[in-house]
Amino acid sequence: MMTSISKLMCGITILTVPTIAYGGYFLLTILSGSVKIPLTDFQKAMFRAGHAHAGVLVLLSLIAQLLLDNTQMSPGLDLATRIAFPLAAILISSGFFASAGGSGLTQPNKFIIILYAGALLLVAGLIVLGVGLIKSR
Numbered sequence: 001m002m003t004s005i006s007k008l009m010c011g012i013t014i015l016t017v018p019t020i021a022y023g024g025y026f027l028l029t030i031l032s033g034s035v036k037i038p039l040t041d042f043q044k045a046m047f048r049a050g051h052a053h054a055g056v057l058v059l060l061s062l063i064a065q066l067l068l069d070n071t072q073m074s075p076g077l078d079l080a081t082r083i084a085f086p087l088a089a090i091l092i093s094s095g096f097f098a099s100a101g102g103s104g105l106t107q108p109n110k111f112i113i114i115l116y117a118g119a120l121l122l123v124a125g126l127i128v129l130g131v132g133l134i135k136s137r
Contacts, residue, residue: 050096057089071132084125091118
Protein backbone atom coordinates (compact mmCIF):
# COMPACT_ATOMS: atom_id res chain seq x y z
CA MET A 1 0.00 0.00 0.00
CA MET A 2 1.25 3.50 -0.83
CA THR A 3 2.05 5.83 2.02
CA SER A 4 0.56 9.29 2.22
CA ILE A 5 3.89 10.92 1.32
CA SER A 6 4.23 8.65 -1.72
CA LYS A 7 0.78 9.64 -2.89
CA LEU A 8 1.65 13.32 -2.46
CA MET A 9 4.99 13.07 -4.26
CA CYS A 10 3.54 10.95 -7.07
CA GLY A 11 0.62 13.34 -7.47
CA ILE A 12 2.91 16.36 -7.71
CA THR A 13 5.23 14.55 -10.10
CA ILE A 14 2.38 13.41 -12.36
CA LEU A 15 1.19 17.02 -12.57
CA THR A 16 4.49 17.90 -14.26
CA VAL A 17 3.85 15.51 -17.16
CA PRO A 18 1.64 17.94 -19.13
CA THR A 19 4.57 20.39 -19.22
CA ILE A 20 6.78 17.63 -20.62
CA ALA A 21 4.12 16.79 -23.20
CA TYR A 22 3.82 20.45 -24.22
CA GLY A 23 7.60 20.71 -24.40
CA GLY A 24 7.62 17.72 -26.73
CA TYR A 25 4.98 19.31 -28.93
CA PHE A 26 6.90 22.59 -29.05
CA LEU A 27 10.16 20.79 -29.79
CA LEU A 28 8.46 18.89 -32.59
CA THR A 29 7.22 22.14 -34.14
CA ILE A 30 10.76 23.52 -34.09
CA LEU A 31 12.42 20.39 -35.44
CA SER A 32 9.79 19.90 -38.15
CA GLY A 33 10.22 23.48 -39.31
CA SER A 34 6.67 24.61 -38.44
CA VAL A 35 8.14 27.26 -36.15
CA LYS A 36 11.18 29.06 -37.48
CA ILE A 37 13.67 29.34 -34.65
CA PRO A 38 17.27 29.16 -35.84
CA LEU A 39 19.02 26.44 -33.86
CA THR A 40 22.42 24.86 -34.34
CA ASP A 41 22.74 21.08 -34.51
CA PHE A 42 24.24 21.23 -31.01
CA GLN A 43 21.19 23.07 -29.67
CA LYS A 44 18.77 20.65 -31.33
CA ALA A 45 20.63 17.70 -29.81
CA MET A 46 20.68 19.28 -26.35
CA PHE A 47 16.98 20.15 -26.50
CA ARG A 48 16.14 16.58 -27.56
CA ALA A 49 18.27 15.24 -24.72
CA GLY A 50 16.62 17.58 -22.22
CA HIS A 51 13.16 16.46 -23.26
CA ALA A 52 14.06 12.77 -23.22
CA HIS A 53 15.72 13.01 -19.82
CA ALA A 54 12.68 14.80 -18.40
CA GLY A 55 10.38 11.96 -19.38
CA VAL A 56 12.63 9.13 -18.27
CA LEU A 57 13.60 10.74 -14.98
CA VAL A 58 10.00 11.53 -14.09
CA LEU A 59 9.20 7.83 -14.53
CA LEU A 60 12.19 6.92 -12.36
CA SER A 61 10.99 9.42 -9.77
CA LEU A 62 7.56 7.77 -9.63
CA ILE A 63 9.10 4.32 -9.23
CA ALA A 64 11.48 5.58 -6.55
CA GLN A 65 8.57 6.87 -4.47
CA LEU A 66 7.07 3.39 -4.34
CA LEU A 67 10.42 1.78 -3.59
CA LEU A 68 11.05 4.23 -0.75
CA ASP A 69 7.89 2.94 0.93
CA ASN A 70 9.78 -0.34 1.38
CA THR A 71 12.81 1.10 3.18
CA GLN A 72 13.31 1.76 6.86
CA MET A 73 15.30 4.98 6.92
CA SER A 74 14.92 8.00 9.14
CA PRO A 75 12.06 10.35 8.25
CA GLY A 76 14.47 13.15 7.31
CA LEU A 77 16.56 10.98 5.00
CA ASP A 78 13.40 9.47 3.52
CA LEU A 79 11.98 12.91 2.70
CA ALA A 80 15.26 14.19 1.31
CA THR A 81 15.53 11.14 -0.94
CA ARG A 82 11.92 11.48 -2.06
CA ILE A 83 12.57 15.10 -3.05
CA ALA A 84 15.93 14.28 -4.66
CA PHE A 85 14.41 12.24 -7.49
CA PRO A 86 11.95 14.78 -8.95
CA LEU A 87 14.39 17.62 -8.26
CA ALA A 88 17.12 15.76 -10.15
CA ALA A 89 14.70 15.34 -13.08
CA ILE A 90 14.09 19.08 -13.11
CA LEU A 91 17.74 20.01 -12.78
CA ILE A 92 19.05 17.57 -15.38
CA SER A 93 16.49 18.38 -18.04
CA SER A 94 16.65 22.13 -17.41
CA GLY A 95 20.44 21.91 -17.46
CA PHE A 96 20.32 20.59 -21.00
CA PHE A 97 18.02 23.43 -22.07
CA ALA A 98 19.76 26.22 -20.17
CA SER A 99 23.25 25.21 -21.30
CA ALA A 100 22.18 25.36 -24.94
CA GLY A 101 20.15 28.55 -24.71
CA GLY A 102 21.41 31.49 -26.69
CA SER A 103 22.07 32.48 -30.22
CA GLY A 104 24.16 30.16 -32.38
CA LEU A 105 25.71 28.09 -29.59
CA THR A 106 27.82 25.11 -30.58
CA GLN A 107 28.96 24.10 -27.10
CA PRO A 108 27.47 24.31 -23.60
CA ASN A 109 27.48 27.62 -21.76
CA LYS A 110 28.10 28.09 -18.04
CA PHE A 111 24.65 26.78 -17.16
CA ILE A 112 25.86 23.23 -17.79
CA ILE A 113 26.55 23.25 -14.04
CA ILE A 114 22.79 22.80 -13.51
CA LEU A 115 22.93 19.49 -15.35
CA TYR A 116 25.93 18.31 -13.31
CA ALA A 117 24.24 19.31 -10.05
CA GLY A 118 21.18 17.31 -11.05
CA ALA A 119 23.30 14.30 -11.99
CA LEU A 120 25.04 14.37 -8.61
CA LEU A 121 21.70 14.63 -6.85
CA LEU A 122 20.35 11.72 -8.87
CA VAL A 123 23.36 9.53 -8.07
CA ALA A 124 23.08 10.39 -4.37
CA GLY A 125 19.38 9.52 -4.37
CA LEU A 126 20.02 6.23 -6.15
CA ILE A 127 22.75 5.25 -3.70
CA VAL A 128 20.60 6.09 -0.66
CA LEU A 129 17.62 4.25 -2.12
CA GLY A 130 19.68 1.21 -3.08
CA VAL A 131 21.33 0.97 0.33
CA GLY A 132 18.00 1.55 2.03
CA LEU A 133 16.39 -1.29 0.11
CA ILE A 134 19.27 -3.68 0.81
CA LYS A 135 19.28 -2.85 4.54
CA SER A 136 15.51 -3.31 4.87
CA ARG A 137 15.28 -6.74 3.24
